[in-house]
Structure formats: C-alpha cells, structure tokens
Amino acid sequence: MAQERYHEPVLVTEVVAFLARKPGIYVDGTLGGGGHSLALLHALGDLGYAEQSLLIGIDQDDAALREAASKLQVYAANTAVVKGNFQDIDALVKRVCLEKGLEPCVAGILLDLGVSSFQIDTAERGFSYLRDGALDMRMNGAGDLTAADIVNTYEERDLARLFWRYGEEPRSRSLAKAIAAHRLTHGAINRTQELADLIRNHAHGGEKVIKTLSRVFQALRIEVNSELDVLRLALDGALDCLDAQGRLAVISYHSLEDRIVKTFFAEKAKSDWGPKGVGLREPLTYGDISLITRKPLSATPQEIALNSRARSAKLRVIEKMPLRESVSEK
Ligand SMILES: C[S@@+](CC[C@H](N)C(=O)[O-])C[C@H]1O[C@@H](n2cnc3c(N)ncnc32)[C@H](O)[C@@H]1O
Secondary structure (H helix, E strand, O other): OOOOOOOOOOOHHHHHHHHOOOOOEEEEOOOOOOHHHHHHHHHHHHOOOHHHOEEEEEEOOHHHHHHHHHHOHHHHHHEEEEEOOHHHHHHHHHHHHHHHOOOOOEEEEEEEOOOOHHHHHOHHHOOOOOOOOEOOOOOOOOOOOOHHHHHHHOOHHHHHHHHHHHHOOOOHHHHHHHHHHHHHHHOOOOEHHHHHHHHHHHOOOOOOHHHHHHHHHHHHHHHHHOHHHHHHHHHHHHHHHEEEEEEEEEEEOOHHHHHHHHHHHHHHHOOEOOOOOOOOOOOOEOOOEEEOOOOOEOOOHHHHHHOHHHHHOEEEEEEEOOOOOOHHHO
C-alpha cells in the first residue's frame, strides 16, 4: 500500500501542463513517492495518450521506488521503475528502451530536486535537524561518505569552506572552529541532535539559528550526495535523450541548484552570432533549446498555504529545438 503522506508534490498542475502534450516516453528522474508521475499519467490518460506512452521513473532510494511502484500500480503496463542516479539518465533511459524494443526518444523529463518529505521525516536517515538520528544523509543509503564522516574527519578549514560554498553560511569559519574544538574535547559527533545542539549553543539560541541549522544540514547533504555535480551531469544527459520538441522541467529548492539550472539553460539557448559588428542575418549556430519559462515559476500563495515546502520551489522549463542547418553548413 502506498503511504498516505509520503510526499506532497509541488507545482503539479504547472508541470503537467508543460509536459503532457503528446504520446511518448516520459521520464521522472526523481520519482520519490510518484506524485508527479501519477498526475502526468492521469493527464496522458485524459488526453487519450496513455496506451501509447511509457513513464520511466528513476530514483536512487529503495523506499521511494517501493512507494512509487505501489502508487503507480494502476499504470503498471505503462510504467518502468528503475533504481539509479539521474546523473546516468541517458544510459538508464536507453537501457529501458532497449529492453522494451522502443526508440529512446523522450517527449518530457522532470527533475524535482532534493529530498522528499518522507526522507526528511525518517529520523534514522539523518536529514533533519529536528529529529534525532544517525548523521547519515545518503540518499541511496549505500554511498561511502556519510555526514558523520564529514563532520568528524574534515579539517577545520575544509568544513568552513563546505559550510560557505554549499550552505552560504556567514558564520562558516567560527562554526567549523566550534566543531573542531568539540571533537577534541568530546569525541566524534554521530547524531543529528548532537550537531544541532552544538550549532544552537554556538548561535546562543538567537533568532537566526534555524537558518544556520538548515544551511549547515543543506551543505552536508549536498556534499554527501554530490548533489551539484550530479545535477550538472543530469542536465546534459537529459538534453541528450530528449527528442526534438521534447521538454525538460526542473524544480529547484535553493539558489545553488537554481543557479546551475538557470546558467545551463541560458548557455544552451544562446545562438552564436559571430564577432560583433559582422551583422549576420542568421546565426552561425542556433541554440539547442528554447526557454519556455523566461523567469522561473513559483507556487501560488494557495499552494504554499497547503504545502510549506512549495515556498522555495522554482520551476524552469525548456524545449529542445529541432536540428537546424547553420549558416556555415549551407
Ligand atoms: C523532491 S523528491 C521528488 C518527489 C516526487 N516528485 C513526488 O512527486 O513524490 C526528490 C526525489 O529524488 C530522489 N533523488 C535526488 N537526487 C537523485 C539522484 N541524483 N538520482 C536519483 N534520484 C535522486 C530522492 O531520493 C527523492 O526521492
């Protein structure tokens, strides 16, 4: 049985409206509890496209795969649920298509970044500063590096750099110093609440402590799961497997992710007009994509009132351009 409140998907109506436009292969690279996938399959069904469509759902977390498989059971014939990291999206899609004898031409892809509510709420996964659990944070439950490894083995200056780069935490240096001192006097920090208490004491319980807690936990999670590196790889891979006029939608939840998505899309959308002043009538090469959302879409106040997680969500959507002959090829 699918769990009642595994994860409330954000911006569902918007994602579905942008992606569900024709029959074909759709990829949910961050399947989670399957909320977006289910809505997408419903929409394809309403349009009469369900029979000719396949949804490939990817997640690196076994619990998510179990939950989604159960939620998507009614569409089992049109669904393939795959364990993997979305950094390998192109290869994973090709493998599924080969097994099913399909051309790997993808009509739509969704990446809904970060962790699910279920992952955050499961204390022993170690994602939450509000729940006591082992300092783990591995999304796939199996990588070599845990958050405890980072907190207990990184040099003070590397911890400071990490809190600054991946958490944008202004007190990164003094926090790293406090952690290094704590390790010397009290030994290893292995529980989320030990780390959270240390941060709270360091901030003297001031108003900003919640922000510091979330920044430090975010920084550790990004490092444990190499989140920014795999996102860059996933964007490239997603573009590779998209069909012409296929769409990619990405929902990000913090500025570091959104910056990567925004920069990648802007780069790929650019046409090359050659040196300034040449005055070409057509570009030397056309951009690979067009921006469907020029500015990121946010959730409505109504959605945010029902789902606080939607507050920080930003949705960007692009469409892959058909191959066009450039001036130099004519
Ligand atoms: C925000 S949740 C997605 C929720 C989903 N859209 C839904 O409707 O339930 C993000 C999911 O992506 C997964 N995930 C994050 N990074 C991943 C990666 N690099 N490869 C595969 N799955 C990833 C997480 O395990 C989590 O289940």
